[in-house]
Every structure is written in C-alpha cells, then in structure tokens.
Amino acid sequence: MAHSDLPPPPAGLLAEAGLFLDFDGTLVELAERPDAVVVGQELTGLLARLGQRLDGRVAIVSGRSIAQLDAFLGDAIVPFAVVGSHGAEIRRAGAEAMLPDRPAALVAAERAFAGRFGEDDRIVIEVKTLGVAIHYRGAPEVAQEAHAMVEAFAARDGLAVQAGKMMIELRMDGHDKGTAIATLCEAAPFAGHAPVFVGDDLTDEPGMVVAAHHGGAGILIGAMRDSAARYRLPDVASFLSWLENEL
Incomplete structure (x- = not known):
C-alpha cells in the first residue's frame, strides 16, 4: 500500500x-x-x-x-x-x-543464538548491554527461524522482541x-x-x-x-x- x-x-x-x-x-x-x-x-x-x-x-x-x-x-x-x-x-x-542489571535470561539466549548461528559467518550475533540481536542481512533465509527463537525466549522470560532492518533483537522490556x-x-x-x-x-x-x-x-x-x-x-x-x- x-x-x-x-x-x-x-x-x-x-x-x-x-x-x-x-x-x-x-x-x-x-x-x-x-x-x-x-x-x-x-x-x-x-x-x-x-x-x-x-x-x-x-x-x-x-x-x-x-x-x-x-x-x-x-x-x-x-x-x-x-x-x-x-x-x-x-x-x-x-x-x-x-x-539496570543485565538479566540472566539474556545470557542464556546469547548462548543459544551463538550455538545455532555462531558458525555461520553471514550471521552476526550482536551482544549489547541489555539485549542480544541476530543480524541476518547476509543470510535472509534464516529470518523465520531467527524470529521464532527470539520470540520463544521473550515469551518464556518476560523479555521484549524488537524487530529492525534485517535483524531481530531480544531485550529488556519496559x-x-x-x-x-x-x-x-x-x-x-x-x-x-x-x-x-x-x-x-x-x-x-x-x-x-x-x-x-x-x-x-x-x-x-x-x-x-x-x-x-x-x-x-x-x-x-x-x-x-x-x-x-x-x-
């Protein structure tokens, strides 16, 4: 539109x-x-x-x-x-x-994201003070899987999902x-x-x-x-x- x-x-x-x-x-x-x-x-x-x-x-x-x-x-x-x-x-x-202090749930998510995507040089796991993001600009075919992983952690741990340009981020809510x-x-x-x-x-x-x-x-x-x-x-x-x- x-x-x-x-x-x-x-x-x-x-x-x-x-x-x-x-x-x-x-x-x-x-x-x-x-x-x-x-x-x-x-x-x-x-x-x-x-x-x-x-x-x-x-x-x-x-x-x-x-x-x-x-x-x-x-x-x-x-x-x-x-x-x-x-x-x-x-x-x-x-x-x-x-x-605020970094939630332990973000550390667990960071490890999970790195375990799944860390060996793929086309994908960047960006660790932030109060968030962790998956950048898939170089591998757009993983978008659905990356979004699903982030959304699962957010739903389980009370964190927020932040979508952006060819990336998805898990971060503190509020x-x-x-x-x-x-x-x-x-x-x-x-x-x-x-x-x-x-x-x-x-x-x-x-x-x-x-x-x-x-x-x-x-x-x-x-x-x-x-x-x-x-x-x-x-x-x-x-x-x-x-x-x-x-x-």
Whole structure:
C-alpha cells in the first residue's frame, strides 16, 4: 500500500528545539555488519558544532549500548545526553549512566543464538548491554527461524522482541526510545524545548510519537512508509546536508 509522502523538514526547525538523533541509518550508513560502521571526522565535527549551536540540547538515542556508541563516537558525544539499548540506558551529559542489571535470561539466549548461528559467518550475533540481536542481512533465509527463537525466549522470560532492518533483537522490556526522550525532556537542557527526533527504523517510531506529543516532530530518514514522523529526507547524506544548513 502506498503512503502519502512527507515534506522535507523546514529551515529553522531546530532554532529552539531539543534534537534527538538515532545513530545507525540516520547519522551513519547501515553496514553489512554492525561493527563495520564508519564514523568520519566530518560527522564528529558536525556533532560538535550542533552541540554549540543548540546549547547542548542534543542527545544520541540508539538501540546500541552506550558503550558501543562511546567506542564509535568517542569525545564527540561527551557533551551530550546518550540513550542506549532502546531506552534502557540513559546517561545525561556529565553524569554516570543509569542502567539496570543485565538479566540472566539474556545470557542464556546469547548462548543459544551463538550455538545455532555462531558458525555461520553471514550471521552476526550482536551482544549489547541489555539485549542480544541476530543480524541476518547476509543470510535472509534464516529470518523465520531467527524470529521464532527470539520470540520463544521473550515469551518464556518476560523479555521484549524488537524487530529492525534485517535483524531481530531480544531485550529488556519496559523501555523504548520514546520513554527515554520523555525522561530527558523533563530536565535541563531539554525541558521547555520542543523535541525533534530523527530516525530511520521501526524501532524509532516510539520516539516519533513522543516528539509529536511534546509539541515537536519526527523526521523519517529513508524510504516513505507508515510513520508518526512529520517530515522525511531520503537518506543519511541528505539529512547531514540539512543539518549543516541549520548551523
């Protein structure tokens, strides 16, 4: 079913906004393997200028763990709030990360997934602080089996299933990107500023909904689909170009 297209975001949208940014597929291009993402100096420089332009009202909101984001972005995100593990980890600028203990059920699932798929180089088992994902971009024929395994563990252990682009993840329940954005909007530097959330995947939809609820807007990156976003840009390059023009 075709969806009506969304307009591009207007100039000046970020003037008094709080900016919440997904990572994969938004700030960086998707890669065949999650550890193969490339972060260049152009991006880290852009993030530094954004932080200055918005007086620190910038947050990275990702399904990756905060530790993974630190490894990719380093000092570039020290001045920012960072959300990892689909909202289960939150680190305000200058503070320690808030995160619950990793459930033992995730350790058991990790072992089971590795036992089934670990010998297949086309499949990546990504272990996160509060989740474990099966990436099957290189072997799409295993999608049904991977989904069934994750759903079985979720049903048995009270965990959540998070589908994404050519991946399926088992994670802690009770959190999403929307809940994290709502939490950050309660305090400085985001309080009193309409949130703009930018993302590309189904995992970003809760963030789009919360941004709209708080008087802001979502920006969808990529092909048009059913979304709570108000605006759309076709790809990572066009979004980064739009950001540059906002500075």
